[in-house]
Amino acid sequence: MSKPRDYKAEYERRIAKGLSKGLSRSQARGHPRPAETHISQSLQNVQYDKRLELGLKELRLGKSLTKSAKSTGVSRERLSHYLAKNSVIEKHNGRWRLKQDDRIREVMIYSQGKAKYIQVKGYESASLVGRYIDAVGQFLKTNNPSHLDSFMDVVVRDIKGKAYSLETRPNILYRLEHAGGETFEQVYRIVV
Numbered sequence: 001m002s003k004p005r006d007y008k009a010e011y012e013r014r015i016a017k018g019l020s021k022g023l024s025r026s027q028a029r030g031h032p033r034p035a036e037t038h039i040s041q042s043l044q045n046v047q048y049d050k051r052l053e054l055g056l057k058e059l060r061l062g063k064s065l066t067k068s069a070k071s072t073g074v075s076r077e078r079l080s081h082y083l084a085k086n087s088v089i090e091k092h093n094g095r096w097r098l099k100q101d102d103r104i105r106e107v108m109i110y111s112q113g114k115a116k117y118i119q120v121k122g123y124e125s126a127s128l129v130g131r132y133i134d135a136v137g138q139f140l141k142t143n144n145p146s147h148l149d150s151f152m153d154v155v156v157r158d159i160k161g162k163a164y165s166l167e168t169r170p171n172i173l174y175r176l177e178h179a180g181g182e183t184f185e186q187v188y189r190i191v192v
Helices: 007-020 025-029 050-060 065-072 076-085 123-142 145-151 170-179
Strands: 089-092 095-098 104-111 114-121 155-157 163-165 188-190
Touching: 007 025, 050 065, 050 076, 065 076, 076 089, 104 123, 104 163, 104 170, 114 123, 114 155, 114 170, 123 145, 123 155, 123 170, 145 170
Parallel strands: none
Antiparallel strands: 089 095, 104 114, 104 188, 155 163
């Protein structure tokens, strides 16, 4: 029969080894603060995680960090670390607050009779494109062009400042739809 493990001694060795490498105690434990880096490379290089982005969405809807993490099935620590690493939240007076999300996203739009992939900066621009694509989908399902009315003469600018007018002509949208549809992940993704 094998010898039972001494967890307390293993833990003390792990802490001592981490401290000797110049790590903080929380890093040596394997639970770094959001401003600190992980020892594990697999956790350190997480740049986009769909589940953690859902936690961010919950935060934007007004939920607390703890409730957002719980509803997406991740720990509060992991969610806060991910969001702080991506510069989406910051600690202010002991509380986490949302910052302006200026990450670059690649989105697909219909403009000038073509489907185009452009890169936009920030949540607001990407959200506008998402609402537009949703309105196009509603139009194609119902054949009701009133879904597109709020996007007449709307212009989206890419990160280089080039302007793209959103396509609202029904016949062009029908033609583009029959040329091949896109999934949500192809329409809206964060560029790393």
